[in-house]
Amino acid sequence: MTDTRPGPGLTAPWCTPERLALQQQARRFAAEEVFPLANRLDPAKAEMPGDFIERIAAQGYFGITVGAEHGGLGLGTFEYCMITEELARAWMSVASIIARAQGMGTQIGDAAKREELLAKSARGQWIGAAALSEPDAGSDLAAVSTRAVADGQHWVINGRKRWTGFAKAADFIQVLCRVREPKPGEPRAAGLANVVVEKRRGSFPEGVTGRPIDKIGYHGFTTWELQLDNVRVARTNLIAAPDGTAAFKSVQKNLNVARVHTAARAVGLARAAVEDCAAYLQKRVQFGHPLSDFQALRFTLATMAAKVDQARAFYQQVAHLIDTGQPCVREAAMVKLLATEMAAEVTSQGMQLYGGNGYTTEHQVERYWRDARLTTIFEGTSQIQQHIIAERLLGKETAS
Secondary structure, eight states, X not given: OOOOOSOSSXXXXXXXXXXXXXXXXXXXXXXXXXXXXHHHHGGGTOOOOHHHHHHHHHTXXXXXXXXXXXXXXXXXXXXXXXXXXXXXXXXXXXXXXXXXXXXXXXXXXXXXXXXXXXXXXXXXXXXXXEEOOBTTBSSOGGGOOOEEEEETTEEEEEEEEEEEETTTTSSEEEEEEESSOOOTTSOTTTTEEEEEEEOOTTSOOTTEEEEEOOOSSOOSSOEEEEEEEEEEEEGGGBSSOSSTTHHHHHHHHHHHHHHHHHHHHHHHHHHHHHHHHHXXXXXXXXXXXXXXXXXXXXXXXXXXXXXXXXXXXHHHHHHHHHHTTOOXXXXXXXXXXXXXXXXXXXXXXXXXXXGGGXXXXXXXXXXXXXXXXXXXXXXXXXXXHXXXXXXXXXXXXXXX
């Protein structure tokens, strides 16, 4: 990965000199620092070192959407996703780690502490892990059973969480838990709250134990199943009040951005497959000709590239809708569905174009495929996105 020129992917009306400069900077960082690290750490399933996290922070990528008054870049979802695509082209795990800041875990009631945490988030000193899913509550987050019980000035949390990436290395764990049962007539999601569990990097807080989940891809940080036993947290560390469905709606709102962010990650992975295949087909010779001379392979590559550009245009459109405050639950679900399924298909085709070499760890295309396959699952499976889209098309949205 050596091409650090601006582009592809910024066209009218999205192209501005500022965005082009930001894209070029991200592309250079991805090519020169992220890609070599991925090639070294991914095969070993090793974690990103702390000094590399600091280099990401130095680029400002943990505070892309944090206001400039707090030390962030003060930019929107569009720029966040544009940078994400560049990072994912080199290693999806780095494109993912930046989502664990961006002001996450700062929306607490204490105004002074909130200001302090926003500044730390922008500097990459307040990086979190989201503990949403449970062994029996994945797509159905309203079924969360982890409990937080008030005890004086503290919450006491008990339960199990699954798929909590970066939990041990993080500065905090944001735990979705139930603080009361729904009242008669309320939806199941009533009574949920997000609670911030502060901790030191590299260790779990008192009462939390973890079991690593062995994944086939998405390396660079460990994903954990957590057990929480009488974990005490200050009452002031509540993010969303348990009245009504505020916490659940907050999660849903954040998922709109997360789904467009995932679409951008998917586009970066698929683009990586296209770019690597274009180089490989011109270098690999069979029957006295480079593979790029064979029409079937040329046309496959052309179709792959067209699908990548199509998905990019869609995620940029939806990111713009978010930045301009327009409702886009349906569109966010659509772009997440289409971009991730595209990435799984295109990276698989990329492996096919490499032939037997694609089924080795000697080339990066197998990494793109392993990571792209996950994008169809996390932040809501493809089937959940289809459900969301269908409900809005048919006017049958149901309260959770």
